[in-house]
Structure formats: C-alpha cells, structure tokens
Amino acid sequence: MPRKKKQSNLDEEIQKQAEEALKAEEDAKKEKKRQIELRKFLIPTLRRASYRWKPRTECNKDARVERGVYECAMCNGHFKNKEIVIDHVDPVVDVEKGWVDWNEFVDRMFCEQEGFQVLCKTCHGVKTNLEEKMRVKFRKDKKEKKKNGN
Numbered sequence: 830m831p832r833k834k835k836q837s838n839l840d841e842e843i844q845k846q847a848e849e850a851l852k853a854e855e856d857a858k859k860e861k862k863r864q865i866e867l868r869k870f871l872i873p874t875l876r877r878a879s880y881r882w883k884p885r886t887e888c889n890k891d892a893r894v895e896r897g898v899y900e901c902a903m904c905n906g907h908f909k910n911k912e913i914v915i916d917h918v919d920p921v922v923d924v925e926k927g928w929v930d931w932n933e934f935v936d937r938m939f940c941e942q943e944g945f946q947v948l949c950k951t952c953h954g955v956k957t958n959l960e961e962k963m964r965v966k967f968r969k970d971k972k973e974k975k976k977n978g979n
C-alpha cells in the first residue's frame with residue numbers, strides 16, 4: 830500500500846510540473862504579444878514626438894538654402910519643403926542587428942544633430958530600399974546560421 834501511495838504522489842508531481850510548464854509557455858506567449866502591441870503603438874508615437882526634437886529641427890534649419898528651399902545631403906539638389914525628408918543617417922533600427930531594445934531605439938531615434946540629414950524624396954527612397962534589402966539579407970543569413978547550428 831505505501832508503495833502505491835508513493836506512486837500516486839509522483840504522478841501528481843509530474844502532472845503539477847506539466848501544468849506549470851504549460852502555464853509558463855502561455856505566459857511567455859502573452860508577454861510576446863504584449864511586446865508586439867506595445868511596439869506597434871509606441872514606435873509611431875515616438876516618431877511623431879521626434880519631429881519636435883531640437884537636433885532634428887536644427888538639421889532642417891541648416892539644410893535651408895533660402896526661404897522654403899532645402900539642399901539634399903546626397904544629390905545636393907535644391908528642393909521645396911514638401912519634397913524633402915529628414916532622415917536618420919544611421920537607421921533607427923540597425924539593418925544588421927535588427928530590434929535590440931527600447932533604450933537603443935530611443936537613443937537612435939533621438940540622436941544628435943549629426944545623426945540627421947535632409948534628403949530629397951528620391952534619395953530617401955533609394956536609401957530606404959537599400960536598407961530594406963540589407964535587412965532582408967541579414968535576416969536570411971541569421972536564419973541560415975541558426976539552421977546550421979552556429
């Protein structure tokens with residue numbers, strides 16, 4: 830009889846541990862979902878706030894060649910206000926590292942004036958496409974590495 834009782838205690842313990850593992854897995858999933866929602870909400874909010882970031886507005890001022898006309902840092906062409914974009918020289922999310930954390934994101938989003946440049950929409954488009962291609966490449970490389978167990 831005592832042996833049987835011991836066995837059932839063991840079963841109970843195993844079941845308890847299995848339930849705990851399942852719960853931990855569910856909690857991790859929930860937390861991951863919350864993190865994604867938070868990013869979706871906070872990134873555009875911080876981006877909008879950065880439009881009032883002084884180093885950014887200073888960069889805009891410095892690129893002004895005359896009233897309502899700005900010089901593109903890449904092609905040196907002159908463009909109207911609506912034809913320019915204030916760009917992060919180093920993309921806010923590093924193309925190679927991808928997302929790191931909020932500290933890194935905020936540091937890069939709210940950088941010094943040297944970290945900003947005025948680009949015409951054409952040059953900005955070219956730069957953004959290139960960055961996106963690099964992102965895809967690095968993501969693919971990372972996946973390959975993981976698959977090969979490195």
Ligand SMILES: [Zn+2]
Pocket residue numbers: 901902903904905906948949950951952953
């Ligand atoms: Zn340009």
